[in-house]
Amino acid sequence: MSTTDLAADRGGLRPVRALGCLLAPPRCLACRQRGVTPWCGGCAQVVRQLARGCPRCAAPRGAAHACWPQDAPIDAVSAAYDYNGVVASAIATAKIAGVHAAWPALVAPLVHRLGAQPPPVDAVTWVTTPAVRVRQRGGDHAGRLARLIADGLDLPCTPLLSARATRGRPDRYTALHRLPGTDLLLVDDILTTGATAWRAGATLRTAGAGRLHLAVLARAGTHTLGAATR
Numbered sequence: 611m612s613t614t615d616l617a618a619d620r621g622g623l624r625p626v627r628a629l630g631c632l633l634a635p636p637r638c639l640a641c642r643q644r645g646v647t648p649w650c651g652g653c654a655q656v657v658r659q660l661a662r663g664c665p666r667c668a669a670p671r672g673a674a675h676a677c678w679p680q681d682a683p684i685d686a687v688s689a690a691y692d693y694n695g696v697v698a699s700a701i702a703t704a705k706i707a708g709v710h711a712a713w714p715a716l717v718a719p720l721v722h723r724l725g726a727q728p729p730p731v732d733a734v735t736w737v738t739t740p741a742v743r744v745r746q747r748g749g750d751h752a753g754r755l756a757r758l759i760a761d762g763l764d765l766p767c768t769p770l771l772s773a774r775a776t777r778g779r780p781d782r783y784t785a786l787h788r789l790p791g792t793d794l795l796l797v798d799d800i801l802t803t804g805a806t807a808w809r810a811g812a813t814l815r816t817a818g819a820g821r822l823h824l825a826v827l828a829r830a831g832t833h834t835l836g837a838a839t840r
C-alpha cells in the first residue's frame with residue numbers, strides 16, 4: 611500500500627463528514643426514508659439475507675451452481691446478503707455517497723454469521739482500493755468493513771495488499787509482506803464473478819499465505835466463480 615493509501619485510510623471519517631453522520635437522523639439504508647434504520651418496512655421485505663450456503667463459495671444451499679474451480683486461491687466464503695436492488699442501493703450509498711454511518715448496520719449480520727462459527731484465521735485483511743478511487747470516495751470502504759469485522763471477531767486487522775488501477779485492465783495487487791503460512795480472512799463488499807477475489811487471493815498465496823476465507827457483504831448470482839480469470 612502506498613503512503614497515500616495509508617494516509618487516506620488512517621484518516622477514516624473526515625471531521626465534517628463524521629459530524630454529519632453523528633447528527634443525521636436514522637434513515638433506511640436503501641431508500642433513505644427518515645426515522646427508520648437499518649431498513650424501512652418496504653425495503654426490509656426485499657432485503658434477502660442468505661442462509662449459510664455452500665461453505666466453499668456461499669452459493670445458496672441446494673442451488674445448482676458451479677463452485678470455485680479446484681485451483682482457486684479462496685478456500686471458503688461467507689456472505690450476508692443476496693445482492694439485489696435494495697442491498698445494492700445500500701452499499702452504493704455507504705460507499706459512493708460517503709454515508710459511512712451505514713456500514714456498521716450493514717455489516718452486523720456478517721459479523722454475527724462469522725462469530726457463530728469463527729473462521730480459523732490469524733488476521734483480517736481486505737481487497738485494497740487503488741489510491742485514485744480512495745481519493746474519489748473519501749476512503750477505502752473495504753478497509754472500513756475489514757476493521758468492523760476484525761473488531762467484532764477480536765482479530766488483528768492489517769493491510770497486506772497494495773492496489774494499482776490500470777487503464778482498461780483489472781486492478782493489479784502486490785503483497786506488502788511475506789506471509790508464510792498465515793491464514794487470513796479476506797474482506798470485500800461484493801462477490802460477483804470472483805475475479806477480483808481470485809487476483810487478490812492469488813497475490814496473498816504467492817506471498818506465502820495459507821488458508822484464505824473470503825467474507826463479503828453480498829453475493830451476486832450462482833454463476834461460475836473465477837471465470838473471468840480463465
Ligand SMILES: [Zn+2]
Binds near residue numbers: 639640649650651
Ligand atoms: Zn427503505
Ligand SMILES: [Zn+2]
Binds near residue numbers: 664665667668677
Ligand atoms: Zn460452491
